[in-house]
Amino acid sequence: MATIKQNEHKILGIAGILTFLLLWELVYQLALIRPIFTSAPSRIITAAQWLFANGLWYDIWISTLEFTLGFGSAMLVGVVGGMVLGWNRRLGAIFEPFINLFNATPRIALLPLLILWLGIGLLSKVAVVFLGALFPILVNTISGLRTLDPSLVYCARAFGANPRQILLTIGLPSAVPFILAGMRLGVGRGLVSVVVAELVAANAGVGYMMHIAGSTFQTDKVFVGLFLIAGTGYTLTAILSTFERHFERWRPQKY
Amino acid sequence: MSSLNAQALSVQYQQQRLQKHILALDTINFAVQSNLFVAIIGPSGCGKSTLLNVIAGLVPPTSGQITINQRVITGPGRDRAMVFQTAALMPWRTVIENAAYGLELQGIARADAQQQAKHYLDLTGLNGFEHSYPHELSGGMQQRVNLARALAISPNILLLDEPLSALDALTRESMQLELQRIWLQSRPTAILVTHDISEAIFLADEVWVMTPRPGQIRARFSIQLPRPRLISHKRQAYFVNLQEEIWQMLGIN
Ligand SMILES: Nc1ncnc2c1ncn2[C@@H]1O[C@H](COP(=O)(O)OP(=O)(O)OP(=O)(O)O)[C@@H](O)[C@H]1O
Numbered sequence A: 001m002a003t004i005k006q007n008e009h010k011i012l013g014i015a016g017i018l019t020f021l022l023l024w025e026l027v028y029q030l031a032l033i034r035p036i037f038t039s040a041p042s043r044i045i046t047a048a049q050w051l052f053a054n055g056l057w058y059d060i061w062i063s064t065l066e067f068t069l070g071f072g073s074a075m076l077v078g079v080v081g082g083m084v085l086g087w088n089r090r091l092g093a094i095f096e097p098f099i100n101l102f103n104a105t106p107r108i109a110l111l112p113l114l115i116l117w118l119g120i121g122l123l124s125k126v127a128v129v130f131l132g133a134l135f136p137i138l139v140n141t142i143s144g145l146r147t148l149d150p151s152l153v154y155c156a157r158a159f160g161a162n163p164r165q166i167l168l169t170i171g172l173p174s175a176v177p178f179i180l181a182g183m184r185l186g187v188g189r190g191l192v193s194v195v196v197a198e199l200v201a202a203n204a205g206v207g208y209m210m211h212i213a214g215s216t217f218q219t220d221k222v223f224v225g226l227f228l229i230a231g232t233g234y235t236l237t238a239i240l241s242t243f244e245r246h247f248e249r250w251r252p253q254k255y
Numbered sequence B: 001m002s003s004l005n006a007q008a009l010s011v012q013y014q015q016q017r018l019q020k021h022i023l024a025l026d027t028i029n030f031a032v033q034s035n036l037f038v039a040i041i042g043p044s045g046c047g048k049s050t051l052l053n054v055i056a057g058l059v060p061p062t063s064g065q066i067t068i069n070q071r072v073i074t075g076p077g078r079d080r081a082m083v084f085q086t087a088a089l090m091p092w093r094t095v096i097e098n099a100a101y102g103l104e105l106q107g108i109a110r111a112d113a114q115q116q117a118k119h120y121l122d123l124t125g126l127n128g129f130e131h132s133y134p135h136e137l138s139g140g141m142q143q144r145v146n147l148a149r150a151l152a153i154s155p156n157i158l159l160l161d162e163p164l165s166a167l168d169a170l171t172r173e174s175m176q177l178e179l180q181r182i183w184l185q186s187r188p189t190a191i192l193v194t195h196d197i198s199e200a201i202f203l204a205d206e207v208w209v210m211t212p213r214p215g216q217i218r219a220r221f222s223i224q225l226p227r228p229r230l231i232s233h234k235r236q237a238y239f240v241n242l243q244e245e246i247w248q249m250l251g252i253n
């Protein structure tokens, strides 16, 4: 009984999704909708089976590579750069206008330029993911380092901490929640970037597959891509939430 | 061990937002020999925390100077430890990690630092709470972690800014006994700020009474009670008379 109660939230959520899929299948079986526009769960499964047997793995691999390379370098540059700019107020002041300007521009608007410079292959996608994910991480890391508890810094100095030790023992731990929130935003932006870039101009990837399928009215395949992307976004966010819980375990529980 | 001298020490704060100068300490002179326990009493805002911060090397004097063993203080140092008025614990560190912080900053390996810190957590009555987070402790317990963190680095000079003010009367008296016992073991030069006159007399060799801001030392009382002192000493005529005298000096009566 207790476990049912604890998992009530999850069970209701899953039941909701299952009901939706069943209804969808039902209206399709009763021929109430036209599958060429709306597809149906059974057709999507068939299409997925066919796609996985015919090169979908390669598209997934390409998209994963683009996302991982772009997001990984955004993490590295965002956290390290954010620490430098958040800690050194002069450098921060110099770079602030650039960052704000960039942050205010939708990075997708840079896509035509990136394709011009880097071609329609892997590199332009990595670049657009990088730019999409970088700014939330960078901006959050900077503000994390600028909102330190002054009494803690005071205490560290009283115990003889040098600036490097203050950064590592107070700056970094204080910034972790900010960095994780930035990463969560970054994951979303990165996924949007990779899909849109592949839809616009590419020669491989899940978005590319969807683009081809869509322009030839293969709706079932478009839905396969859609579910793949949704599943990826959901999984990545769930992983990050686990990280957040791990790093936030010291916080008082909310009641 | 360390002697402490102040020569014509003044501290002025600039409050930039209000374009105001505040003279917190006004040409203070004192000499504290090694291993002495001094307690400072004075009205709120008279500059007691400021004085401790100057000794800690966190606030530079506006004029004059303080020396430790004839050497002028220019910044914080490992010979000094401060128990802060607010606990100032890192919320993401457990109790033992907080208590070991000072040692960790000195480059002592984590395991050794925590073992040493554990000893002082036991002394301050926090046995069993090593792995709790600060928010899981009462205010008084947090204050004891703050105390253990300072004691753990075995300082030559121990600066205590109202360390027991968050405790209830009973716990407070038992902590006074603990503090005396710990102090007798290593006998650092100690400067204690407190608002509790009986606590000042009980713990200190000398009690200083400060004037309202700008802070000056109005009077010094030498406490002639043998150690270890007992709580029952607080009821002796000598103790009670001294308490009365200090009340008068504070101008509250
Ligand atoms: N950082 C600061 N900037 C400006 N003014 C300050 C600062 N710190 C303290 N002051 C001022 O200096 C005076 C002395 O402050 P201090 O904290 O030393 O008082 P205190 O004797 O410790 O008081 P309390 O008993 O309330 O803790 C106060 O009037 C306060 O307004």
Ligand SMILES: [Mg+2]
Pocket: B048, B049, B050, B085, B161
């Ligand atoms: Mg104070």
